[in-house]
Amino acid sequence: MKNIFLILLFSCSSLLFAESFEADINIHVKGLVCDFCARSVEKTFGKLDSVEAIKVDLEAGVIYLDLKENQELNDEIIKKLIKANGYSLESIERNP
């Protein structure tokens, strides 16, 4: 019974985390059409010290970045990384 409770608790917390992804930056990109593309940007942005978490929405063509506390990532670096991965930057949105 205790195990079942723990599994349920873990599942709920996972769901809660998935729902509660709050991005600091939304990067709108052209050409993001497949899993290899998503993997590419995930690996590149994942190497940055300032990035806490990444989520890629292929349907919307948006990369969501959650930054670590008190960390910043300027537009120039974002532009450079998107270009280096072979995609075209549309816009960068910063969430307050």
Next chain:
Amino acid sequence: MIKHLLYAFLFSLIFISSYENTTKVSLNARPISYPESWTLMQQLNWEKINLHYHYSPNIKNSIGFVYAKYDNEDEQLYAGQWNHLLFRKNEKKSQANLYSKLQLGQLDLEESDESYFHLDYQLSYDWETRRHFYAVSLGTTYDGPEESFTQNQSARIGIAPYLVDYGKLHTWLMLQFEHHPNEIDSDNRLIWTPLIRLFKGDVLIELGVNSNQKLLFNSIIRF
């Protein structure tokens, strides 16, 4: 989108109206990986088993080694391969690519214990959305001195029956066409292969059976 369909159509016309001889056909998915990554590509089809291991320093280039063993002819190929992205067009819902693939190496004939210089050049165009896929490849091969220059053509169309988020299992249903004009009076002159592509994370697998009931099994792993 219309422009890219037009490019694909023009490539198809060249494909349909093409040449007299052909041997080696290659239609690899994404011949260049993301920057600073390694890729292992394996192909098994009616003609050969092929291994291609390459490194992509950036999104424009990949360089690697190819080994192939041909089924019927006791031939083995050892070659270097350079893939180069000539052109990419990104749209909100699609991506189009034009790749150049150059292969230089040595073809060993086991029976006669002879070796020949091998050169293969392919030009591949692909266009894809999350739902549709289209690719055409045209090329020429030199396996001197007897076979000299030959040409090859292949094409592929695909559709994704469902769409899922990144990280989940993606499925494609595809149809591949190969034209082998030198295979006179042979079932291999024109081959079509229905296949299924399964794709998750860094791994891609393709499985099919061609019009001559021969197996096709391709896989790609990125590191």
